[in-house]
Amino acid sequence: MAAITINITEQQLQKLQSLAQKLWMSTEELLSASLEDLLNYPKSEFNQAASYVLRKNAELYQRLA
Numbered sequence: 001m002a003a004i005t006i007n008i009t010e011q012q013l014q015k016l017q018s019l020a021q022k023l024w025m026s027t028e029e030l031l032s033a034s035l036e037d038l039l040n041y042p043k044s045e046f047n048q049a050a051s052y053v054l055r056k057n058a059e060l061y062q063r064l065a
Contacts, residue, residue, distance in 0.1 A: 008016075020030040054061075
């Protein structure tokens, strides 16, 4: 297994720790699970969802332009 080091703010760390605690898991477990979800999330589902939102809000976007 490889290790990665990232720089985050103290506020970000506190938010991560708080969320992990609410989920009864360690901060490392939370980050690992989140990364796994991100890497395994089917891109086509995201593209479909994004297209739906854009179509649904097209009129609003036109008015804001």
